[in-house]
Amino acid sequence: MSEPLTTPGEGFHPHLGDAAEQQQVPLRTRLHHVRADALDGDTAQTGGMRRFAAISGKTVGSEKLWMGQTHVAPSTSSSDHHHGASETAIYVVSGHPEFVFLDDSGPHPEEVRLRTSPGDYIFVPPFVPHREENPDPAEEAVVVIARSTQEAIVVNLPHLYALGQDDN
Numbered sequence: 001m002s003e004p005l006t007t008p009g010e011g012f013h014p015h016l017g018d019a020a021e022q023q024q025v026p027l028r029t030r031l032h033h034v035r036a037d038a039l040d041g042d043t044a045q046t047g048g049m050r051r052f053a054a055i056s057g058k059t060v061g062s063e064k065l066w067m068g069q070t071h072v073a074p075s076t077s078s079s080d081h082h083h084g085a086s087e088t089a090i091y092v093v094s095g096h097p098e099f100v101f102l103d104d105s106g107p108h109p110e111e112v113r114l115r116t117s118p119g120d121y122i123f124v125p126p127f128v129p130h131r132e133e134n135p136d137p138a139e140e141a142v143v144v145i146a147r148s149t150q151e152a153i154v155v156n157l158p159h160l161y162a163l164g165q166d167d168n
């Protein structure tokens with residue numbers, strides 16, 4: 001026998017009392033159900049993209065993790081940016097977003113473009129400047145993002161370049 005699904009506004013579980021009782025329970029002593037229609041758009045943003053938090057310190061009390069969605073409109077490119085000390089993992093849900101970074105491991109820095117499809121993953125190390133692009137003229141690209149910090153750190157940059165120690 002399965003339990004009924006939770007409904008919007010019920011917090012984390014429908015069988016644990018009314019909302020007043022739930023607010024007294026510390027955030028880190030229970031599971032949290034964040035519905036797709038309850039994502040928080042009040043996050044750090046980069047031009048050309050919309051970020052929505054699902055799991056964060058603000059939404060569920062997480063201390064070491066941020067997770068959410070990013071939507072990139074058709075024919076759009078984000079600003080160049082990095083995510084500070086966060087490690088970032090990206091899962092492509094829909095569309096064919098491209099991730100661009102500067103590879104300076106050789107004798108001459110080279111711009112690299114990673115072309116993705118639904119089901120692909122991308123890993124972005126801390127402080128690595130990059131940008132997301134959606135070259136498709138008709139379809140929005142949607143990705144799920146997980147970060148090793150509780151909030152969506154975004155440091156917008158004037159251009160794509162290799163960071164030095166003083167730039168962190």
